[in-house]
Amino acid sequence: MFNQSLILAVDMYGCPNRCKHCWLGHAPNRSMDEAEDIRIVDYFRPFFPRITYYSWLREPDFCNHYRQRWERDNQISVNAKPERYELASFWRLARDPDYVYFLKEVGVKKVQLTFFGLEEMTDRYVGRRGAFQELLRATELLVENGIAPRWQAFINEENRHEVAQLPGLADTLELRERCRAFGEEFTFFVHSGSCDGENCRLYDIRITKPHIPEELRPYYLNYDEVMTEKECCEQLKNDSSGFAYHNGDTIVLNISGTFDVYFNFTHMTEEWRIGNLKKDDPAELVRRITEEDTWALRLARTANPGQLAERYGNTQSDRVFFPEDYRGYLLNCYLEERWREMSR
């Protein structure tokens, strides 16, 4: 038995959206056999004293029996209970009149809703028509029921002018005042996301620092820490420290609809797969997890950030990154290249 706690986030049902920034990637929606939940917990039970089970990885409450599902997640977790966080399904909020009452019952006080600009742009980035109107409908329902919406917007070169209109839209809907009336704060923030998963396909249109609209800077997440790509490259020039991805007291595992297992360090691609619950022996898979002994992590430990910046970085680019995200982007460029070479 290991000392660490385990959190399992299992993609049992999928997601109604196909967001262009999704770091988890666009896997098909599958419906897992309901009995797989306890099989997955039992797979890890001999090794970990506390296991928290989440039946969703992509969209919370996407299955129609979300109430029973929440109870079941609580019931099968071992010496631990799942939490609600600030995540909920705007798809379900817009369709299921009972859902907002469920959110209240389980103590949700805030729900994050993601925008990519106004109607056409948001629909295109979420991957389905009607998404923007659903986000507005979800906002209304939440406020009417005493839950504060938290609007998040992903910004790039293409949508920056539309994102700049979102604070005005929030003012028109009087979201701040209405949330304060029930003792909660409406919040709005903007960022460009890490450059992994689907979001790395948007590298070419990643926003440049001079193009972040002035009026959005107060809303930009940790704006003081935002660097341009050329600044990141300069900072990494003599860095030979390697890449350290470590689990602390808690290990979080993302499990795909096909039972592939990943850490939640970055995206769920072949390079990062730890193993598969149906194919791998539990003791061996748990050894790879606890010893952090995977193909990607072995390469990461010996990779040199300075050399990767020289190889994959663009020293002329004003595209914005947080330094840690940029290191992750460089490492993923390297791992993808090595994986391609190895798979030839």
Ligand code: SF4
């Ligand atoms: S970002 Fe979230 S809602 Fe969008 S496709 Fe990914 S998992 Fe689904």
